[in-house]
Amino acid sequence: GAGVSQSPSNKVTEKGKDVELRCDPISGHTALYWYRQSLGQGLEFLIYFQGNSAPDKSGLPSDRFSAERTGGSVSTLTIQRTQQEDSAVYLCASSLSGGAGETQYFGPGTRLLVL
Amino acid sequence: SQQGEEDPQALSIQEGENATMNCSYKTSINNLQWYRQNSGRGLVHLILIRSNEREKHSGRLRVTLDTSKKSSSLLITASRAADTASYFCATSNRDDKIIFGKGTRLHILP
Numbered sequence: 001g002a003g004v005s006q007s008p009s010n011k012v013t014e015k016g017k018d019v020e021l022r023c024d025p026i027s028g029h030t031a032l033y034w035y036r037q038s039l040g041q042g043l044e045f046l047i048y049f050q051g052n053s054a055p056d057k058s059g060l061p062s063d064r065f066s067a068e069r070t071g072g073s074v075s076t077l078t079i080q081r082t083q084q085e086d087s088a089v090y091l092c093a094s095s096l097s098g099g100a101g102e103t104q105y106f107g108p109g110t111r112l113l114v115l
Numbered sequence: 116s117q118q119g120e121e122d123p124q125a126l127s128i129q130e131g132e133n134a135t136m137n138c139s140y141k142t143s144i145n146n147l148q149w150y151r152q153n154s155g156r157g158l159v160h161l162i163l164i165r166s167n168e169r170e171k172h173s174g175r176l177r178v179t180l181d182t183s184k185k186s187s188s189l190l191i192t193a194s195r196a197a198d199t200a201s202y203f204c205a206t207s208n209r210d211d212k213i214i215f216g217k218g219t220r221l222h223i224l225p
Contacts, residue, residue: 004157035215042203042217043158056212091157101146101207106157 002026004107006092012113013082021077021110023092029105031098032075034067035091037109043091049075050098082114119147119187119204119216127222134191136219138204139184145208147180149189152201152218161189161202191221199223 005024013019025032034046045059049069060066064082069075079086089111093104122137138147146165150158164171164180164187171178177190191198201218 040220043215045212045214048212089156093158101148101163101213103148103160103163104158104213106159108157 004092004094004105006090006107006110008110009108010111010113012115014115015084016081018078018080019082019112021079021090021092021112023075023077023094023107025073025075025092025094026105027073029094029096030072031095031102032069033093033095033104034075034077035093036061036088037091038088046077046090048098079112082112084114087112087114119206119214121202121204121216121219123219124217125220125222127224128194129224130194130196132194134194134198134221134223136189136202136221138187138189138216140187140204140206141185143182143208144206146206147178147187148205148207148213149176149178149187150203150205150215152203153199158203194223196223196225 007022030051032049035043037043047067048056064080067077089109091109093106095102095104119138119140128134148163149161152158162173162178164178175192180187199222201220203215203218205213205215207213
């Protein structure tokens, strides 16, 4: 079956513009995660969706960042008024039920460059 | 924070040699996972070891867990060029979140 897909693969934008990043999780996976990875660094947790529960937004770095998950499937991460420090690879992952330590399946990521 | 921290940050070895990477963490865990990342893209799950396990094998991979020292090691035997990647440990407790470390960059020399 298809894995996690993300679009676009690469995004170049100008400082101050808004961007939308999309994630299509594996069909049937109820848990969806967004991470940010700066160059040469580890993964920084951003937000977590599990079924119909309220999302865990504790990792969002500022109110410029928001995410939605429509119909329990596709998710969109929006960054408003982008800054140069937002440049990073944004990774999405899904898991079957979001249980503690459950294996996460990652998409290929979106590489964002803010000029 | 229970963030895992890998050691070393970078490792270069000759093809055919064994590679050992370590991960230390701060608080009690339910399980620990190792992931591999090629070329700064998506991560691939390698192996999971539960807190009541001490050692686990998968092909050329051997993972150990010492909960008393709050540490884990990943051993890759008979390394190949294709093993060149970054390796991350990820810990979780009763919460749903997995916390990733900063990774070890492994380079296999021909």
